Amino acid sequence: MKFNKVAKFISLACGGVMALSAPVYAAETEEDSVERIEVTGSRLKRVDMEGATPVTTITAEDMAVAGFSTVGDALRSSTLNSFGSYGGTANNSWSSQATIQLKGASASDTLVLLDGQRMAKSPVLGGAAANINTIPTSAIERIEILSDGASAIYGTDAVAGVVNVILKKSFEGIEFKARAEETEAEGGDNHSFSFTGGLNSENGNLVFTMEHYKKDKILMSDRPYTAAHVRDGEDPTDFRSWVGLSQTGRTLDMGPNGGWAYQAPFSNTDRTCADVYGDNFIGPLSDSKYAGETACAYNYTNAAALDVDRERTNTLINYGYDITDDIKLTARAYWAANKTIDQSAPVPGYIYFPDAMPAYTTAEGLDLVATPEDARMLYRYDTAGNRVRENHDNMYDILIGLEGTTEYVDWDFAATYNRYDNFVWGTGYELKGASTDLVGAWDDATNSFVGWDPRDPNSVAPSGGMANFDMRQTASYAELSGGAGFDLFELDSGTAAMYVGASYREESLDSKVDALSEAGLIKGASGGSGGEGERDIKAIFAEMTIPLLDNLELNLAARYDDYSDFGDTFNPQVSIRYNLFEPLLLRASWGTGFKAPSLSQLNQTPSEGWNDITNYMQCYEETGVVDGCTIENSIPVYVDKNENLGPEESESYNLGMVWDITDNINMTVDYWVLDTDNLIGQIGNDELVYTQAKLWEAADAMGVARPDISVVYPGTSISQNSSGKLTEMDNVLQNFGTAEREGIDTNIAATFETGVGEFKLGLAWSHYIKYTDSAPIGGELVVSRNWAGSSGTPDDRVSFSTNYIFADDHSLFYKADYIDGQTTYDINDDGSKYEIDSLIYHTITYSYMMPWNNSISIGVNNLTDEEPAFEQNGDYSSSLYDIMGRSYWVSFSQSF
Known part of the structure; x- marks a missing residue:
């Protein structure tokens, strides 16, 4: 077991x-005084650090001693990040990003705060999640992780929990830090240095931090498990025996007139593909799946990166000033600049030969293989260099806040503005279809080939076949928020208190790619346009704590949010804190949550893609049977925005205990449940056609008019021609999914003083009990089996x-x-x-x-x-x- x-x-x-x-990770922190403080998960200031919801603390010292070079590394290694999260791998449009995914939910289900205020969302992530790669390590005092739903407190995105990054506020003097790390294998070396200066006076303090971080890329060839290699005991002359090769190197596809057979472009038996085209080409290799075929395969692992080159500079200024004994001003300015270089192997492509290509011998003695009419060539554009995607991320965050106290009220007000800009400059991409037009032809008059012959390594390709890829994305957020906390009434067991607040926030997203990319003419690039949109959000929220008994406290919270684009939502939360006896605290909470559709989901620009889709509709018309259809059509699928998306909704429960076993040993155990529905996703193309055929089948059985697919999936449509072939399809994002999650989080901390020194021990254990999701089949949601313990979803993560x-x-x-x-579906012998x-x-x-x-x-x-x-x-x-x-x-x- x-x-x-x-x-x-x-x-x-x-x-x-x-x-x-x-x-x-110190699960609990002892309070040093009876001063009331605010803890993540509540806006009410309290004396007790331990509340009715679980909060885990990671200090700056914890991160340093554990060897973490970045905040992202520390958060992603937490056991609360159950199934892991994205950390900035290469060869994709997210390469400059890193995320945290509490409880195995999506990155957009975890809210990230800076000092209790929302951190800038990344436009690269569609404005749906924060990039934790931008947080400076040297500016951090601690990180508080609330592992419970908190939409009643913070609003959208706090579905699975909240990460609150607490920055340094008070520092006296000057501090320099430097760190260097080298890997035993190639690639991944990194170093950083920082400067922190601080001044304290009787009425105020100022902290300034600057940090620079740089990390080298890791190529696929730098690690044995991703480098090109032959599987143990297999035939190195067979393409199917290799890992890390692509037949899109220099390989002829003979097309319909040649049986679609693959052939190496030359027939010289005394030369290898490496001799002819360069060291990254392997072969000619046979293909055990297709007898008689050969190919000049390409080793893309020598050029493609596993992890990216990255460089980051951060600057932070934090200022606090006591205007009076009862009013304090806080001001913060934060800037982060990230540069990420994502290197991919040269773009693979197809070059079509409308006319037959003749066999002939080049001046260098290379015997080129002839191709029939309508053949093509699988061609790696290595002569144009690697694909290089240069990401520039700039984030600005400004805060001005006031907080004060009177005899009856503690009040606060904050104005925040943050903006996240991303610019991408990509080189080494193919202009779709252009290379075909550049291919030369045989000249009978000169008895020679005139122009570019892609089979010949010494034939220079003319310019015009390659293109750049450019993208500009901006997300901005401006918010005014404030509230007041006050005592309501006295009970024998204590004072009932309440906090009431309101906020107004404006969000905008502007995501554009160059015209050629927008038209789908740049091959080998990644990432499309997220569109352009804006909205405003008004919210009111309240919390109340009622000491029902000396050892029993009831907490109530509720929040109402009104979005200008999709509507409103109301979310309550109830929690209880019960001291069974002095060392043992029991806690329980229930609440609802929501995640608003992102601006990218609501405003993305239309895109077109060609897909092979099973034509269940034609099968039903011809045979009267839907299932088992094998007819496929290749058609364009148009994906557009859906302005009618609603929020994803959740319900969460937490039941836990905090036990101070002795003065030096502490233990927490929390059982949690997170259920989500109305999840946003795109219906599978085959599912749309299958559902339409099933609708026809049901309508025909009842003798009523056939309904359109849009009655089940609004905004979608399917077109056929007179012969029954599919011609095109419209698809949009929908609210349709569900997920159920359930687990247990345990933390133990202990300290022992001995004659030979002090010993501290810590154990964090997150156990996943249940994870199910759903998929539509025939218009009906079907719930999956329990994925916990399956590939990518481990049951247990433990940190000791x-x-x-x-x-x-x-x-x-x-x-x-x-x-x-983890268990997989793969079967052993x-x-x-x-x-x-x-x-x-x-x-x-x-x-x-x-x-x-x-x-x-x-x-x-x-x-x-x-x-x-x-x-x-x-x-x-x-x-x-x-x-x-x-x-x-x-x-x-x-x-x-």
Whole structure:
């Protein structure tokens, strides 16, 4: 059983390192005074840090000692990020981004805040989620993670939880920090440095931080599991034996008049494809699936990146000033500039030969193979260089806030503005169809080939076949918010209090690509236009806490949001906090939540794509049977915006306990449920045709008029010609999906003082019990099986850490991160299901606090050099697993 495997891991970890110490993630923080403070998940200030909803804290020191180079790395490694999340891999339009996905929900279900205010959403993510790659590590004091739904407090996106990044407010002096990390394998080296300065006076404080971070790319060829290679024991002359090759290198497709056979472009038996076209070409290779065929395959792993080159500079100014004893001004300005270079292999394409291409021998003695009329060539445009997508991300965040107190009221007001700009400059792409027009022809008068012959490596391609890809995207947000907290009435058990607030927010998105890309004429690029849109949101919200008994507190919250584009939504929350006895706190909560459709989903520009679609409608007309249809038509599918989208809705429950077992040992356990419905997605093209045929079948059986597909899926349509062939289809996003999630989160923290030093231990364990989603079949939603424990959705993630602090100035830290194994649909030779192995990453750090206000740390990440856990076919989840391999790092700080 998987619980037994996890229990074994925990017992081994605890038994082996009991003499070490401290949790990376301190689940609870002891209060140092009786001052009322605001905790993530509530706007009411309170004395008790531990509330009715679970909050986990990660400090700046936690991130540093654990060897994390960025905030994104720290958040993504949390056990609360159950199924992993996107971290900035290459070869896609998201390469400059990183996200966190609490409870295994989508990135847009987790709200990210900076000091309690919304962080700028990324236009690259359609304005639906924040890019945590832009957060400066050196500016952070701590991160609070609320692992419960909180739409009643914060509004949209707080479906699975909230990440609140708390920035430094008070700092005296100057501090320099530097960090360098090198990997044992090629690629991924990174370094950073930062400067922080601060001034404190009787009435105010000022903190300034600047940070620079740079990381090198990792090529596919830099890792053995993604580099081109022959599978163990297989034939290296057979294309099917290889991993990391593409037949789109230099390969002739003989077309309909040649049986669609693949052939290498030359027939010389004394030359290899590498001899003729360069070292990245392999072959000629045979094809065991198609007898007699050959190809000059291309090794794309030498050029394609697994991870990108990235460089980031951040600047932050935080200012606080006490205008009076009762009124405080806060001002913040934050700027982040990211540059990401995403390198892909040269664009693959097809060159069509309307006329037959003759066989002849070139001046260099290369015997070229003839092709019949209407043949084509699978061609890698390596002579034009790699595809390079240069992303420039700039984020601005400005805050001005006031907070004050009177005899009866604590009040606050804040004005925020943030803007996220993304510009993409892409080179090395193919102008669709242009290369075909550039191909030359045989000249009988000169008995030679005139113009460009793509079969000949010495024939220079004329300009005009390649193009650039350009994109500009901007998302901006402006918000005014404020409220007041006050005591309502006195009870024997304490004072009932309430907070009432309101906000007004304006959002805008402007996403455009160049005209050629908009027309679908740039081949090999990624990312389309998100369109242009704007909206405003008005909200009112309230919270109330009622001490029903000395040890029983009831919390009520509610929020009403009115969106200018889709309508309004109301979300309540009820939570209870009960001290069964002094060391043991029980807590429970229930609430509803919502996620507004993104501006990109509501305003995306139309796009066209060609798809092979099963023609169930024609099958029904010809045979009277829908299922089992094998007729396919290739047609254009037009995808347009859907202005009628509504919000995704959720309901969440949490039941937990906080147990101070002793003064030095603390434990929390929380059982949670998250149900979501009206999820936004695009109906499958085959499903649209299948549903339309089923509607016809049902109507004919009842003898009524046949309804159109739009009665089931509004905004969609299907067109046929007189012979029954599909001709085109319109498809739009819909509210149709559901998902159910259920799990348990456990945290244990302990501290022991001994004669040889201080020992701290920490354990975080997230267990996933249930994850189901749904898909429409014939117009009806069908709920999936429980995916928990399947590929990409591990049952368990465990993080165990120890920290041994000795001689006051020295510490030795150890951390183990466990990802459970998973079951796949692949079948082993003995008929059993293939199991993805479990995996443990180990980190060791030594730190020394030197006597001159400076410190040094050295560490090893992924000590045992673990590779990802692979599926049967060699694939792996890039969201879950590390590709850095073993790395060594050192950091140094100096304060004045």
